[in-house]
Structure formats: structure tokens, C-alpha cells
Amino acid sequence: MKIKSAEFILSNSDVAKCPKNNIPEYAFIGRSNVGKSSLINMLTSRKSLAKTSGRPGKTQLINHFIINKEWYLVDLPGYGYARVSKSAKKTFQKFITQYFSLREQLVTGFVLVDIRHKPQPIDLDFMRYLGENGIPFSIIFTKADKLKPKAIENHVEDYKKILLETWEEVPNYFITSSSNNVGKEEVLEYIESLNSSMELE
Numbered sequence: 001m002k003i004k005s006a007e008f009i010l011s012n013s014d015v016a017k018c019p020k021n022n023i024p025e026y027a028f029i030g031r032s033n034v035g036k037s038s039l040i041n042m043l044t045s046r047k048s049l050a051k052t053s054g055r056p057g058k059t060q061l062i063n064h065f066i067i068n069k070e071w072y073l074v075d076l077p078g079y080g081y082a083r084v085s086k087s088a089k090k091t092f093q094k095f096i097t098q099y100f101s102l103r104e105q106l107v108t109g110f111v112l113v114d115i116r117h118k119p120q121p122i123d124l125d126f127m128r129y130l131g132e133n134g135i136p137f138s139i140i141f142t143k144a145d146k147l148k149p150k151a152i153e154n155h156v157e158d159y160k161k162i163l164l165e166t167w168e169e170v171p172n173y174f175i176t177s178s179s180n181n182v183g184k185e186e187v188l189e190y191i192e193s194l195n196s197s198m199e200l201e
């Protein structure tokens with residue numbers, strides 16, 4: 001898919017105030033610092049459309065971007081960031097889960113996980129929450145530039161094994177590196193295929 005335009009629309013912490021247009025929407029979620037905002041910049045080929053930072057906790061609101069004037073990309077705050085106060089963390093959790101349970105325009109969520117780490121309970125719990133609520137999602141492994149190909153393969157296999165303990169099938173997944181532009185076409189093609197399947201409905 002060719003990205004002709006990518007524009008920031010608005011930020012807020014209240015799902016009721018998100019844009020009302022009924023156009024397909026895709027949201028990126030995962031732990032703080034996993035690379036959600038960087039991935040949005042890679043997908044759109046815009047260096048600083050979404051704000052990134054080496055320090056976790058950079059994105060604190062629900063951010064809507066409109067792509068090709070046809071669909072939304074949504075950058076969300078991370079979950080599981082220990083250094084924000086407990087009460088702030090609770091607020092994140094609440095509006096993140098409200099976003100996922102109330103946002104009818106959401107076509108699919110992308111749960112980002114850092115390919116370097118073993119499967120973490122918080123990510124598996126979040127996937128379980130999505131599954132139990134019938135919210136479709138794919139997994140995006142991030143920071144693939146940090147591992148050698150063999151290690152990538154091993155980490156993905158480990159992840160699949162753990163997922164198959166709770167899921168009947170492994171969810172759709174992508175291997176990406178925002179630093180090296182890896183996985184961009186695959187994710188964009190997937191979004192494009194979902195957008196066109198919805199036009200047929």
C-alpha cells in the first residue's frame with residue numbers, strides 16, 4: 001500500500017471523545033518502550049509523526065492519525081510501565097481497556113512484543129483479555145535488528161509454544177524492525193487486505 005498522506009488528528013484520554021467517523025481503525029498496543037510509536041513512523045514513512053523516546057512512558061494518550069484520508073492508525077500508551085505512579089498506571093489501564101471494548105471502528109489490534117524477551121505474563125494477559133472479549137488482534141515482534149536470524153527464529157518458536165498452551169491457533173504475527181524498515185510492507189498489505197474486505201461487506 002502506498003502512503004499518500006498521514007496526518008495527526010487528535011489526542012485524548014477518553015474513548016468517547018475519539019473521532020466519530022465510521023472508518024476502519026487499527027491500534028498499536030504493548031508495553032512501554034516496545035516501539036509502538038516508532039512502528040507507526042516506519043509504516044507511514046514519517047520520521048516524527050508519532051512521538052518516540054528512549055524513556056518509557058512517552059505516549060500517554062490515545063492518538064489518532066488519519067492515513068490516505070481513509071483509515072485511522074492509533075498510537076496508545078504502553079501498559080506495564082512500573083515507573084509511573086500506581087494511580088496513573090491504573091488510569092492508563094482503564095482507558096486502554098475502555099478503548100478496546102468500546103471502539104467499534106477498531107478492525108484489529110496489533111499487540112507489540114519485543115522479540116528479545118521471553119513471553120511476558122503481562123503481554124499474554126493482555127492477549128487473553130482481547131481474546132475473551134472477541135477483539136481481533138495480531139502480534140508484531142519488534143526490534144528484530146537486535147537479534148541474529150537464528151535467534152529470531154528461536155524466540156518466535158518459543159512464543160508460539162507458549163501461545164498454544166492457551167490458544168487453539170497461533171495468532172497472525174509479523175516480525176519487524178523500525179530501525180531497519182523490516183516488516184513494513186507485510187503489515188501494510190495486511191491492513192490493506194482488511195480495508196478492502198470491509199468495503200465488500
Ligand code: GTP
Pocket residue numbers: 031032033034035036037038039051052053054055056057058059060076077078079142143144145146176177178179180
Ligand atoms: P511508549 O510510548 O513509552 O509506550 O513507548 P513506545 O512503545 O511508543 O516506544 P517508542 O516507539 O517510543 O520506542 C522506544 C525506544 O525503542 C526508542 O528509543 C526507539 O528508538 C527504540 N526502538 C523502537 N523500535 C525499534 C527498533 O525496531 N529497533 C531498535 N533497535 N530500537 C527501536
Ligand code: MG
Pocket residue numbers: 036037038051052058059075076077
Ligand atoms: Mg509511544
